[in-house]
Amino acid sequence: MKWFSGLLLLISVFLWQLLSWLGILPPYRIPSPLGILKGLSTLLVDGLPPGYLLHRHALESLLRVFYGFGIASALAIPLGIVMGWSKIIRAILTPFVEIVRPVPPLAWIPLAILWFGIGIKSAAFIIFLGAFFPILLNTISGVLMLDVRLIEATKVLGARETDILLKVLAPGALPSLWTGLRIGLGIGWMTVVAAEFTGVKSGYGLGYLIMIARDIQRPDQIVGGMIVIGFIGYFLDSILRRIESRLLEWM
């Protein structure tokens, strides 16, 4: 099936190019694939602004995402296990979670700038907000889905609470938790672009790059940046999927 989707992609790109050649898709609406390729090459070689090369833009965005995503995972997984495990804690914390969760991460941008400035911290904070809730909710539901009898059985066998938490709940919740990580990383990657739209101190970032390309009205470079974002997102997810299939083999 893989060759088929590759073929389909190739055909659609060719069709797109054809429509551009025929003038049905004018360049000011959407640049042609060849035009985008040209735009991408200028981003790689000359950079935008000149001297600011594409790979540095991508690296700095990735760094911001790992920063925010790392903190989100470190906090959301333990909290999710505890909330899934204890009915009381769940009842106490759920209202807070459900009030903060619907607020889009981007709405926090003005506050993030005031609190953390325009460096990596504010972008990481926005990404943290985007990644935190999917990981938390999936961890909770992973714990809740566990067979209660399994836990009862370990209790009967004399397991302590900490053992149950670490040796039964955590691994048992892993499949759902992992889905949460994948969604969290995906949303984190999406929010980085918007987070960088407000400006970054270092002058690097894929979102920042797209903003500049728009400022100087270069759709080819805008779409070029979008394609890089898409491919990196796909690559990140495929890594997580690969680890997932290894990790869950025992199940």
Place this chain on the structure above:
Amino acid sequence: MNLKRAKSLFMASAVLLMILTPLLGNPCAMQKVRLGYLQSDLHQLAAFVALEKGFFQQEGVQITIGGIFKAGPEEMTAFASRELDVGYVGEAPATVAVANKVADVKIVAQVNLEGSAIVVRKESGIRSLQDLAGKTAAVPGYAQVQDFLLRKALLQNTIPSRSVNVIIIKPPEMIPTLQTKQIDAFVAWEPYPAKAITKGIGEVLMYSGEIWPRHPCCVVVVDTQFLGKHPDVVRGLLRAHVKATHFIKGNFEEASKIGTKYTGMDLETVKLAMKSIVYEYVPDEEGLLEYVTFLNKLGTIKVEDPGEFVKRIIDVTHLHRVLKE
């Protein structure tokens, strides 16, 4: 059953009609003009005055607001997608959009000259342009007028532009980032410099008029096709624009009050800001030429003959006709 079918058929055709009506247009109705302008940009006060005082209507021009934008490039994108007929916009994004063939518009009038400033944080110790070396300064956009002004100022004082870390931040975020010491300076259009002063956060290092006296800034642009089809409407627009510009010069108090309404800023800030803006309706070809040359050198646009390009993008025939009346 039949009744139900007839009913749904009626509904479907009603919906279809609703969708199609705007497409078909109504030839009998007066030509509605879709106007775009920038949010909180005091340079474009003439647009706010003309709207507020009904000058457009008096000239027989029916205006609908086609869009209010955060920055010029977005507004030019709206021209590209044929959402606007006329717009108050910065000369820079208009030039770049036309040169890069994203939008097809003509500059039919000037809106203002000057009206930007380099602002530094109070107690930052920055007293001169030389002090900016090694510091971080924000501009609203790469290759925009404010970016150009900063580069020009540095060049005039033989300071290498690389020695200043220039980053891009949209104007609404500039004052908070200056306050929290994320940046040391910013270059922006009014009323943001004035707001930084009245808030007690910043002070002006240099007004743009000191860097480049009477430099062009905002302009009125019209979609080229629209101009070809409705020159009379455009002349009506220009009459209203000229009238509004005169009104600002003659009625400072009332104009500043209209400014507060459209920018959401306080009266003190608006009055202070208006003092550094020159309201002017005649376009300046030489000023644009200097700017086009700069963009060419920067590589943002590729124009073979800047002189010819400037003549092509500026169309003052209608303005001159209106002024002769």
